[in-house]
Amino acid sequence: MFNINPNGPTLVKSLNEHGLGPDDIHEVILTHLHFDHVGGGVRAEGSRLVPTFPKARYSIQRANLTTASHPNLRERSSYFASNFQPLIDHQVLHILEGPQTNYLPGVSLFISNGHTEGQQLVKISDNGLSLLYAGDLVPTSTHVRTAWLMGYDLNPVLLMEEKQKYLSMVAEEKGYLFFEHDPYCDAALIEKIGSDFQVSQRFWL
Ligand SMILES: [Zn+2]
Structure with missing residues (x-):
């Protein structure tokens, strides 16, 4: 399977x-x-x-x-x-x-409860660049769109609110978003379009 x-x-x-x-x-x-x-x-x-x-x-x-x-x-x-x-x-x-600011040097942890209770997202920052390792908050680049969710997500409305919050942060910082489940790319840059988001560039790392 x-x-x-x-x-x-x-x-x-x-x-x-x-x-x-x-x-x-x-x-x-x-x-x-x-x-x-x-x-x-x-x-x-x-x-x-x-x-x-x-x-x-x-x-x-x-x-x-x-x-x-x-x-x-x-x-x-x-x-x-x-x-x-x-x-x-x-x-x-x-x-x-709970969340951890600078859990390690340049590494902070954020909390998301929409996919499952107590998922932690990992943000790595270095020299003006940042990468959010978003776990199952945004499993593939297709899921960057706010309303495109997985059937596995326990609380879809909460997940959409969390995506708005964390993807806004990534878009504003021009940070990289890393995907755990995307078969076609590892990471992407995203941009905010109105109240939604879209991929502006995909990367293989
Ligand atoms: Zn999961």
Whole structure:
């Protein structure tokens, strides 16, 4: 159903291409615990599941951990304890409450509750440039339009309000918007058109 290819690219393989390995990673920011956004955070070691990045602190919002631990009927096929319980057991899960300004140098976290409770969005700023890693707030460049939502979104009206807020920020700053699910591009510049938004330039990174 999800067309997962075990011989395809993985997070660790991609890091290796840049001369890095799991031990080099010290911070992992989890936007939310839906399986397609956290599944690479643990790996099998014999019959046990252990953190993929043994020296890393993994951060998550408490509201998202709570809903993932007791998923509602709509989301229970998207939250699997095997993806995050090993992080709790190994005491590497760092639980945050609310937005974080400068969580790390140049890295701030914003909260969005329209897709699921307690999703955190990651904004990276450096030398006048910014990039918003928007998780499932805006999964593909097609979803830049305010009213174009996913059937997976729990609260569509709230999600539209959050898109207005965060995409206004991105458009005003002329920042990059990064998409987790777009098969045709990784990031884009966007512009505000009246009360809506559109892509002005797409990028492969
Ligand atoms: Zn999701």
